[in-house]
Amino acid sequence: MRISELARTAGLSLPTVKYYLRLGLLPAGRAVSATESRYGDQHLRRLRLIRALRDVVGLPIDRVAAVLSAIDEPSDTAYDTLGRAVGALSTSSPGQPGDEGPAAGEFPLARTAIDALGWTYDPEYPAVGQLQAALAAAADVGVPMEPDRLATMGEHVLAMAEFDLSRMPPEPDAAIEYAVLGTALHEPVLLALRRLAHQHLAARS
Amino acid sequence: MRISELARTAGLSLPTVKYYLRLGLLPAGRAVSATESRYGDQHLRRLRLIRALRDVVGLPIDRVAAVLSAIDEPSDTAYDTLGRAVGALSTSSPGQPGDEGPAAGEFPLARTAIDALGWTYDPEYPAVGQLQAALAAAADVGVPMEPDRLATMGEHVLAMAEFDLSRMPPEPDAAIEYAVLGTALHEPVLLALRRLAHQHLAARS
Secondary structure, three states, X not given: OOHHHHHHHHOOOHHHHHHHHHHOOOOOOEEOOOXXXXXXXXXXXXXXXXXXXXXXXXXXXXHHHHHHHHHHOOOOOHHHHHHHHHHHHHHHOOOOOOOOOOOOOOOHHHHHHHHHHOOOOOOOOHHHHHHHHHHHXXXXXXXXXXXXXHHHHHHHHHHHHHHHHHOOOXXXXXXXXXXXXXXXXXXXXXXXXXXXXXXXXXXXX | OOHHHHHHHHOOOHHHHHHHHHHOOOOOOEEOOXXXXXXXXXXXXXXXXXXXXXXXXXXXXXXXXXXXXXXXXXXXXXXXXXXXXXXXXXXXXXXXXXXXXXXXXXXXXXXXXXXXXXXXXXXXXXXXXXXXXXXXHHHHOOOOOOXXXXXXXXXXXXXXXXXXXXXXXXXXXXXXXXXXXXXXXXXXXXXXXXXXXXXXXXXXX
């Protein structure tokens, strides 16, 4: 399709699509003349992804670029893939850089929590700093994560994660896209469902 | 304590504390002279809450004011309490106003999902619009919430919510503070734990 049709189908303005092309967020089309190119379904899908990361996840354009680069350069292992996906998204979530509280690399609350759950502790992983910041903030305003609340949350989160991993595509490039999109787009679903579950239980009581 | 000590203990500057007093976010202290007041632990706790809502949750000051007003004017029932807590926080989460997709009040994806889970559907509840926006965004970029993924997430979210409700204080004012803080401050913990669970499972595989 022509670039005008691509923009219209993706629900974006033509200048916006040209801007993404200039930034390299959208790969060039197939040239059919000196001044014209054709675009396909993969371009449409990429534009939808950019729109979701900007409008739904709320990422600034430089973080969108970082996420797309993680997708375009897959890692060898699922572990690295997930780490890079989370790393690329991490500024969009609670736990901004600098929020970690103690000196970089020291995450005492997160370490205690992860040890209590019996999970793998790796301070290089961005989500460890996020957990530290989240636990410190909750404790600071008087709603700490008590051990039994943490154990309950950990048990159910692990069961959900097992489902996610069971559906991860085996191909590395598909796997990292799945990890990025599943992190970015299923987190809002999880939070909305949690709020609805509270409402459902409160309405019944 | 004096206002200077209050500010120092809360980790805020004196002008910031005076600003919150002027806005009415922080209740006035007990006057001990024409020009001096004394502040107590409830002021300190309120300042920590404001700081958490601003820095951790990332709310702008007018949304902080809305949340505090929900806390200060508790509802009669747990249902209303939760609705107001979530409503006051909702702009901080995915699912901004205007993201709902279809006409206001129509949430077809959310309705289908909530019906499938067998939960209470109430389109007035802000989290319904958030769920609609989150489901639409996920479907739009090719990672829809398949029925079995939704069922798995719903089952575990409900179990976590049951724990939260079992710990809700019976007094209405304490209940709404618990709901607001639990929504605002435990959501980041949940997301960080989900990312860590994925990492833990991927590291083992």
